Amino acid sequence: MSQNLFDNSEFFEKYKALRDKAYNYNNLVEQPAIKALLPDLSGLKVLDLGCGFGSNCTDFMKRGAAHVVGVDISSKMIDVAKKENAGSAIEYSVMDMMDIPKLSHTFDLIFSSLAIHYVKDFAHLVKIIYEKLNPGGILLFSQEHPITTAPKFGPVWTKDDAGNRLYYNLADYMVSGERHVYWFIDGVEKYHRPLSEILNTLISTGFRIEKVVEPLPSQDALEKRPELADEFHKTSCIIIKAIKD
Amino acid sequence: MSQNLFDNSEFFEKYKALRDKAYNYNNLVEQPAIKALLPDLSGLKVLDLGCGFGSNCTDFMKRGAAHVVGVDISSKMIDVAKKENAGSAIEYSVMDMMDIPKLSHTFDLIFSSLAIHYVKDFAHLVKIIYEKLNPGGILLFSQEHPITTAPKFGPVWTKDDAGNRLYYNLADYMVSGERHVYWFIDGVEKYHRPLSEILNTLISTGFRIEKVVEPLPSQDALEKRPELADEFHKTSCIIIKAIKD
Numbered sequence: 001m002s003q004n005l006f007d008n009s010e011f012f013e014k015y016k017a018l019r020d021k022a023y024n025y026n027n028l029v030e031q032p033a034i035k036a037l038l039p040d041l042s043g044l045k046v047l048d049l050g051c052g053f054g055s056n057c058t059d060f061m062k063r064g065a066a067h068v069v070g071v072d073i074s075s076k077m078i079d080v081a082k083k084e085n086a087g088s089a090i091e092y093s094v095m096d097m098m099d100i101p102k103l104s105h106t107f108d109l110i111f112s113s114l115a116i117h118y119v120k121d122f123a124h125l126v127k128i129i130y131e132k133l134n135p136g137g138i139l140l141f142s143q144e145h146p147i148t149t150a151p152k153f154g155p156v157w158t159k160d161d162a163g164n165r166l167y168y169n170l171a172d173y174m175v176s177g178e179r180h181v182y183w184f185i186d187g188v189e190k191y192h193r194p195l196s197e198i199l200n201t202l203i204s205t206g207f208r209i210e211k212v213v214e215p216l217p218s219q220d221a222l223e224k225r226p227e228l229a230d231e232f233h234k235t236s237c238i239i240i241k242a243i244k245d
Numbered sequence: 246m247s248q249n250l251f252d253n254s255e256f257f258e259k260y261k262a263l264r265d266k267a268y269n270y271n272n273l274v275e276q277p278a279i280k281a282l283l284p285d286l287s288g289l290k291v292l293d294l295g296c297g298f299g300s301n302c303t304d305f306m307k308r309g310a311a312h313v314v315g316v317d318i319s320s321k322m323i324d325v326a327k328k329e330n331a332g333s334a335i336e337y338s339v340m341d342m343m344d345i346p347k348l349s350h351t352f353d354l355i356f357s358s359l360a361i362h363y364v365k366d367f368a369h370l371v372k373i374i375y376e377k378l379n380p381g382g383i384l385l386f387s388q389e390h391p392i393t394t395a396p397k398f399g400p401v402w403t404k405d406d407a408g409n410r411l412y413y414n415l416a417d418y419m420v421s422g423e424r425h426v427y428w429f430i431d432g433v434e435k436y437h438r439p440l441s442e443i444l445n446t447l448i449s450t451g452f453r454i455e456k457v458v459e460p461l462p463s464q465d466a467l468e469k470r471p472e473l474a475d476e477f478h479k480t481s482c483i484i485i486k487a488i489k490d
Contacts, residue, residue: 147392147418158403158414167414169403171478173392174461194480195440196459209454214441216419233416235439 002096003118003189006052006074011185016080019053023224026114030237033215034113034142037241041065044108047132049097049141050115054081054090060111061087069103071095098125106134112141114237117149117190120178122198126205133244139207142239145214149179149192157230168234195238207242214238247341248363248434251297251319256430261325264298268469271359275482278460279358279387282486286310289353292377294342294386295360299326299335305356306332314348316340343370351379357386359482362394362435365423367443371450378489384452387484390459394424394437402475413479440483452487459483 006012018024042064048057051070060068068090072078075094082092095102097112097119110129119125129139150173157165176197179190199209214235217228251257263269287309293302296315305313313335317323320339327337340347342357342364355374364370374384395418402410421442424435444454459480462473 147415151412167396167416169412170392170415171412174459174477174480194459196457196483199454199457203455209444210448212441212444214419214439232419235419238441 002073002098002120004073005118005188006072006077008185009076011188012074012076014185016053023221025225025228025236028221028225029215029217029228029231030114030142030239032218033213034140034239035059037140037211037213037239038063039109039138041109045069045105045134046109046111047071047100047103047105047107049100049110049112049129050118051081051092052077052113052115054078054085054092056111056113057081057090057092058085058087060109061089065089065109067091067105069093069105069107071097071100071103073097098128100132101128103132106132107137108134109138109140112143114142114144116141116143117192120191122191122193123201123205126201126207130205130207130244135244137244138210139202139242139244140239142237143198144190145235145238146173146193146195146198147234148236149190150175152179154181165230165233170234198238198240202240202242206244208245209240210243211241212238213240247318247343247365249318250363250433251317251322253430254321256433257319257321259430261298270470270473270481273466273470274460274462274473274476275359275387275484277463278458279385279484280304282385282456282458282484283308284354284383286354290314290350290379291354291356292316292345292348292350292352294345294355294357294374295363296326296337297322297358297360299323299330299337301356301358302326302335302337303330303332305354306334310334310354312336312350314338314350314352316342316345316348318342343373345377346373348377351377352382353379354383354385357388359387359389361386361388362437365436367436367438368446368450371446371452375450375452375489380489382489383455384447384487384489385484387482389435390480390483391418391438391440391443392479393481394435395420397424399426410475410478415479443483443485447485447487451489453490454485455488456486457483458485 043066045067046060046065048070057068057070070092073096151171288311290312291305291310293315302313302315316338396416
């Protein structure tokens, strides 16, 4: 089974507090960038991998999706999703995303926001996503950028005496594999893959790459959170849109 | 007109000495990786952008290409190419690669090795390459990796007391544009583009991305040049194969 980080109580509470902040990276940078790549969802069947609190699932329903399935390995997350983001067209399941072959439907869009860097076997995930997509279907996902996941050891920024970030300490970019990082709690497991590995896995599985986005904060986002200017040195996430031709 | 770095005498002599070394990065890492992506060249028409001393042009001829055109902005480079890498199927021209619309042929393969990071207007270059390719034609090129071209200011590695490279000082990755670096001489102009910009330019022009390679040294290459182990921290070049569908 995959890591179930979000059912750790300490982690869960701290993560929820972060996401509840109005001005976090996800809301200000990642979400506008990935949403800009959504197709017209009218009548489509959508699967959200690592749906978390389900806010994207309700958004997909509002955009006209005929059916939305949100899966997350964390029962705590799905409990919140069912309370806060229920909808007539939405179905939630506590499920490891590696288990999606068990789902009875196929989908027109498979979506995932900032979850796939937790997946150990990316090639297998891409294969089962491909099988679960209808012809012409879209895979749209964000994950931590390989530049961000690369270093095995921190601290990852070099700062000047005033605490300003001068540069990002990049190491181990070409060394695929597990990384243990501190994020609210010790020993969070992530998987680093160079960007070429991610892209070639998609292509060799049968996907056509349609768009690759390294999102930047807007002027408005920079005013709300000035430290997002660091994104110009080192981008935190990557968004990929790929088509099953 | 584009920068004509290689006609600078001081630069040219130092560059030639580097390339004459048996164990340089190009020979040990970049060349095997890009050559591995070549199609069967039998009967094909090939254009080499920034052909330099012409060694790839003779290789293409040996691999069966029907016609090879090598262009380089540097007359010094083309002089060497004509002496050292002449061939019945090879034609050399002193030409800025932005001027390829003047060529009368179209091509089945347009190739470029470690030259395109000198090009200011990448979108225009991709457009004229696309127009010069036959349907189904291939663009295969390497260039300095965006991680490598990103920083505006050096030094770019942080070393320990013994001089070992600990990490690469990444900055300005998301800031596209000109970079002035020291490479044999001061003020060498390069152009940095984030990887997403490179890929999306290719895709929006009409190319399908077939392969993206961040090459690593082989065990044999590491034995010949142990300092190539730094490539595991920060890859120096990227190779892209794209198809005109």
